[in-house]
Amino acid sequence: MAMVWMLGDTGLKVVETYKYLGAETGKTGRGRWNALMERMLRNIESNLSLLLYRGGGAGGQAQQAPLRPLFDALRMSEMIAVMREEGLAHGMTLGAEMLPSDSSSEWRALLERLYDPTRMAAVVEAEFDQSFGSTDGAPLLAFFASDLGQLILGLELNARRAFLTDGAEEAARAHYRQEELAALTEANAKFEAISAYVRANDLVEMNVSGGLTASLRFYQGLAEGGALDMTEAEMVQDVWAGEEETRSDTKEWVHAFLGLAYRDLTAEEVDTCLVNLRLHDFIHILIASVLR
Numbered sequence: 001m002a003m004v005w006m007l008g009d010t011g012l013k014v015v016e017t018y019k020y021l022g023a024e025t026g027k028t029g030r031g032r033w034n035a036l037m038e039r040m041l042r043n044i045e046s047n048l049s050l051l052l053y054r055g056g057g058a059g060g061q062a063q064q065a066p067l068r069p070l071f072d073a074l075r076m077s078e079m080i081a082v083m084r085e086e087g088l089a090h091g092m093t094l095g096a097e098m099l100p101s102d103s104s105s106e107w108r109a110l111l112e113r114l115y116d117p118t119r120m121a122a123v124v125e126a127e128f129d130q131s132f133g134s135t136d137g138a139p140l141l142a143f144f145a146s147d148l149g150q151l152i153l154g155l156e157l158n159a160r161r162a163f164l165t166d167g168a169e170e171a172a173r174a175h176y177r178q179e180e181l182a183a184l185t186e187a188n189a190k191f192e193a194i195s196a197y198v199r200a201n202d203l204v205e206m207n208v209s210g211g212l213t214a215s216l217r218f219y220q221g222l223a224e225g226g227a228l229d230m231t232e233a234e235m236v237q238d239v240w241a242g243e244e245e246t247r248s249d250t251k252e253w254v255h256a257f258l259g260l261a262y263r264d265l266t267a268e269e270v271d272t273c274l275v276n277l278r279l280h281d282f283i284h285i286l287i288a289s290v291l292r
Contacts, residue, residue: 067129070137073144075153076128080120082160087115089164152265152273159261172256179259189267194258197270207250208243215239215246 088111095107143149162168179191198204219235222228230238262270 067132067137070141070144071125071128073141073149075150075157076124077121078157079160080117080124082157082164084115084117084120085164086160087111091115148269148272152262152269155261155264159257162260163257168260169253169256172260173252176252176256176259180255190262190265190270191259193267193270194255194262197273198254198258203254204247204251207254208247211246211250212239212243215242 088108091111091114092104092108095104095111099107144153159172163172179188182188183191216235216239219228219230219239220232223230223235
């Protein structure tokens with residue numbers, strides 16, 4: 001006869017898993033975190049499905065004819081592949097910090113499903129189409145299809161790939177700090193051109209906004225799963241408290257990235273991007289389509 005556990009006069013139901021601090025647990029050994037991960041994945045996939053629906057459907061219709069050549073010229077398929085590697089790397093770092101060590105294989109499998117290349121391409125294409133609006137793509141296509149445009153895109157892709165390797169980002173940040181200090185006493189045309197490019201395209205502000213929004217979404221996800229007991233106002237306050245640190249880190253990251261990407265360009269070539277492309281509106285559109 002099976003043992004019945006009692007709480008006062010009430011028999012307790014025996015279950016394989018239960019929730020503690022919002023996380024399913026109870027099983028031992030391999031797979032004990034599957035229930036939690038599956039629930040997280042269902043929530044993520046549900047949100048992605050909603051985004052795809054609002055953007056026109058996954059797999060859905062082909063891009064508008066005028067935009068497809070620009071999408072291809074921008075080498076967005078390569079960018080999506082790099083973004084996938086960045087997402088997987090960040091996800092594994094997050095898992096190592098927040099999950100038990102024996103859950104890494106299950107967590108990796110979940111991340112592989114989340115960062116599915118086909119799904120990511122559908123999201124980016126849908127948002128690209130909607131965000132572009134009435135912007136005339138012809139001048140943009142003319143530049144990005146040119147030799148200089150393709151060179152710049154290739155340099156940026158290579159820099160993002162480099163940042164995935166150990167030590168590359170910190171080395172680029174250290175180089176930026178040295179150049180920033182030197183620029184206080186000595187003119188540096190290349191450094192000034194990149195700084196002007198960052199200011200004209202509002203790159204720091206947009207990335208700060210995206211970073212703070214992502215932090216708030218993370219808090220909301222933890223609260224939804226029962227792992228965090230905070231009001232919406234408390235979450236916003238906590239996230240905003242880190243705004244100054246986020247801004248400082250973002251400024252350094254943006255300059256470090258562009259410094260690495262454009263290290264082989266001349267100051268005049270960087271100025272060409274700034275003066276001739278009129279990238280301010282387009283950068284807003286492109287970043288919104290990729291990062292939402």
